């Protein structure tokens with residue numbers, strides 16, 4: 047797989063890591079579709095990059111996930127990469143937490159990637175160079191006590207991604223966990239004192255460095271795959 051000429055759908059692509067990733071995919075000459083709940087955030091992203099395709103969808107809601115799949119596959123029949131990036135993080139004390147809010151966090155961070163995966167799989171299976179990217183977190187491996195639901199959703203998504211990769215290994219669909227794989231490939235090989243300045247300089251610098259690490263990791267992964275295929 048090449049990093050150019052793909053049609054990439056990024057959930058939550060208007061801000062943060064999703065937007066930084068959208069910018070990198072655009073720079074690599076891919077068609078990029080982003081969705082999110084806030085129209086103003088999508089409009090701001092589009093003002094910066096008019097070539098972005100944008101649409102309001104709330105992936106925390108089952109009916110909107112079905113609508114997103116229907117719209118995206120109809121409007122972009124060559125869609126071959128799904129990036130499950132949308133996520134929210136709440137700091138909560140479990141004893142005081144409300145189920146409705148906890149369920150919303152679970153729905154966005156875990157139900158959505160699982161449901162979107164099952165919805166998009168048949169379409170992706172018919173495309174060239176198909177891939178699913180699930181954005182997890184370092185907190186999947188070491189939970190932060192103050193974000194109990196968030197950390198658990200990311201651990202669940204990491205686990206799901208491993209099983210999905212195993213099940214799809216006989217197919218051309220690549221299943222990638224950019225967070226886990228770039229941590230392994232880049233962050234973990236850099237001494238902590240060296241990575242701290244750029245990591246903490248600003249949120250913009252942090253999202254940029256995540257997107258850069260993801261793209262570097264994808265390039266390496268696809269190059270290795272191309273080298274090993276007959």
Ligand SMILES: NC(=O)c1ccc[n+]([C@@H]2O[C@H](COP(=O)([O-])OP(=O)(O)OC[C@H]3O[C@@H](n4cnc5c(N)ncnc54)[C@H](OP(=O)(O)O)[C@@H]3O)[C@@H](O)[C@H]2O)c1
Nearest residue numbers: 058060061062063082083084104105106131132133182183
């Ligand atoms: N920032 C970090 O340090 C960090 C570390 C590890 C992992 N991550 C993961 O990276 C991903 C992106 O995080 P970020 O830091 O870039 O956060 P962010 O700037 O808050 O971006 C999250 C994006 O997701 C969208 N979103 C949230 N709920 C949504 C929903 N129900 N439907 C559709 N879109 C939704 C938001 O847009 P709307 O509000 O308009 O919907 C926003 O554009 C998340 O999965 C996060 O868990 C982040």
